[in-house]
Amino acid sequence: MTLAWRALAQLANWPDLRQTVPSCGQGQAVSSARGEVVHFHSERDVDLRLTDRAIRRFAKDLRGSGAIRIVPGSQWVTLRMDAASDVDLLLTLVSVALQAQQMAVDPDDRPAVGCNDQRGAGFVKADLGRI
Template sequence: MTLASRALAQLATWPDLRQAVPSCGLGQAVSSARGEIAHFHSDRDVDLHLTDRAIRRFAKDLNGSSAIRVVPGSQWVTIRLDAASDVDLLMTLVSVALQAQLTWQDPVDRPQVGCNDHRGAGFVRADPYGI
């Protein structure tokens, strides 16, 4: 079982979440009653929907983690699951995302931008030769 499939299975047991088809059409997703929370695009990469305000509030912590990619202008962050601790980080951030949907909603007139998968915001391999 991959880290992503283990994380998805764990999130599927949360009472506020349900499995869904991601709006981007790639992979699997979990959603709350207020909207999409996470897209699982691969065995390692997860896009997590946070509000602009939540991303600004936690920017220093998010940018300080090697497991997280923040894309300027996006309401989503990408998390790379390389270790069990990254799954723990994802679970914590899903809690933040659920709270953000309730507390720090994005303005109604702001257009919803898709996840980072279609923005070319994935992780770049440090060694292009895979060595």
């Protein structure tokens, strides 16, 4: 079982989360009552929806991780699942995302529009240089 699918199996067992079809149509998703939280696009690439406030709050830490890609203007961050610690990071960030969803509406937050997979913002381009 790949790291991403292991994370998906763990999240599918969390209370208040359910496995769903992602709005982008690629892979699997996990949603809460307030909307989609995670898209599993491949065995390694995962998009996680955070609020603008959460991204601003953790931007320095997120950018410091080689496993995370932030796309300007997107409420989704992309995680590359290469190590067991990346699963732990994803689970922690899902907790952050769920807490952010439950907080009062942030006037700076925009409606979630398409995940990063739809923007071609995953790690695929980085992989092409290795081939």
